[in-house]
Amino acid sequence: MSILSIQSHVAFGHVGNSAAVFPLQLMGHETWPIHTVQFSNHTGYGTWTGRVFDGDFISELVDGMHARGALGGCEAVLSGYMGSAPIVNAVVDTVARVRAENPKALYCCDPVMGDVGRGIFVQEGIPELFVKKAIPAADIITPNMFELELASGRTVKTMADALEAAELLRKMGPKIVVVSSLVVEETAPDTITILVVSDEGAWTVTTPIVPLEIAPNGAGDMLSSLFLGHILKGYSAPEALSRTISAIYEVLQSTLKSGQRELKIVPTGFKMLEPEVLFQPSKVA
Numbered sequence: 552m553s554i555l556s557i558q559s560h561v562a563f564g565h566v567g568n569s570a571a572v573f574p575l576q577l578m579g580h581e582t583w584p585i586h587t588v589q590f591s592n593h594t595g596y597g598t599w600t601g602r603v604f605d606g607d608f609i610s611e612l613v614d615g616m617h618a619r620g621a622l623g624g625c626e627a628v629l630s631g632y633m634g635s636a637p638i639v640n641a642v643v644d645t646v647a648r649v650r651a652e653n654p655k656a657l658y659c660c661d662p663v664m665g666d667v668g669r670g671i672f673v674q675e676g677i678p679e680l681f682v683k684k685a686i687p688a689a690d691i692i693t694p695n696m697f698e699l700e701l702a703s704g705r706t707v708k709t710m711a712d713a714l715e716a717a718e719l720l721r722k723m724g725p726k727i728v729v730v731s732s733l734v735v736e737e738t739a740p741d742t743i744t745i746l747v748v749s750d751e752g753a754w755t756v757t758t759p760i761v762p763l764e765i766a767p768n769g770a771g772d773m774l775s776s777l778f779l780g781h782i783l784k785g786y787s788a789p790e791a792l793s794r795t796i797s798a799i800y801e802v803l804q805s806t807l808k809s810g811q812r813e814l815k816i817v818p819t820g821f822k823m824l825e826p827e828v829l830f831q832p833s834k835v836a
Contacts, residue, residue: 556776557630558571558631558632559634560587562591609638613648625656643688659775662686662698670697678702682723690725727788729746732745733746733755743758743759749788756792778792
């Protein structure tokens with residue numbers, strides 16, 4: 552399978568495409584990265600160098616790929632951090648162009664807008680465009696809990712709230728909603744829950760919280776890429792979630808053992824695909 556991945560990139564560390572492309576390649580998916588930003592490192596360090604690209608630049612690269620006849624062979628588009636409102640428009644336009652060549656192509660959208668404790672951290676206008684254009688165009692979306700609330704307009708305190716909010720987003724267009732970092736009243740202490748809702752029902756996968764000194768950036772980018780990769784391999788939504796979260800847990804354990812801040816994606820390697828512990832999905836609806 553060939554996947555066009557449009558998201559941020561850093562020279563040092565692992566977020567955006569530098570977290571998403573390698574896992575997809577390990578799975579055997581040909582992956583074509585287009586960067587929405589090129590930074591020295593992720594912004595969690597407080598300072599960085601580099602620049603945000605514009606929507607015309609994204610479209611120009613897609614034009615070049617189209618000239619090579621590549622879009623017809625694209626099986627999926629994956630998007631993450633976009634950097635500016637015009638990039639959202641360029642990505643949605645790219646999805647339409649890919650589907651014009653391959654109507655069966657999937658679009659997996661990670662609606663990166665903010666997080667609990669940080670609030671909205673993207674430029675003005677981006678959240679509105681996600682809700683108006685990107686989410687309705689998507690087959691799969693992977694919001695965190697904050698983004699679930701923001702996009703749905705619902706406050707999430709219980710699992711029932713999360714299911715209602717996810718269904719509201721599914722009514723906008725996506726067939727599958729994956730909610731990461733879900734902490735609700737039913738969540739057991741020192742654990743984290745990830746929810747998937749599809750036409751077949753709803754499931755959760757729960758893991759212990761890995762006690763890292765600083766929460767690593769890039770885990771959400773890994774989640775989107777791995778989940779899409781497993782869906783393209785033919786796994787059901789709960790199976791794909793199980794394999795995805797188990798792989799991320801394996802990487803987090805490797806990161807903890809290293810004593811370093813950046814995700815140890817490359818050293819973990821193929822263990823992401825055959826993790827030591829496979830966390831099983833639990834049906835909730």
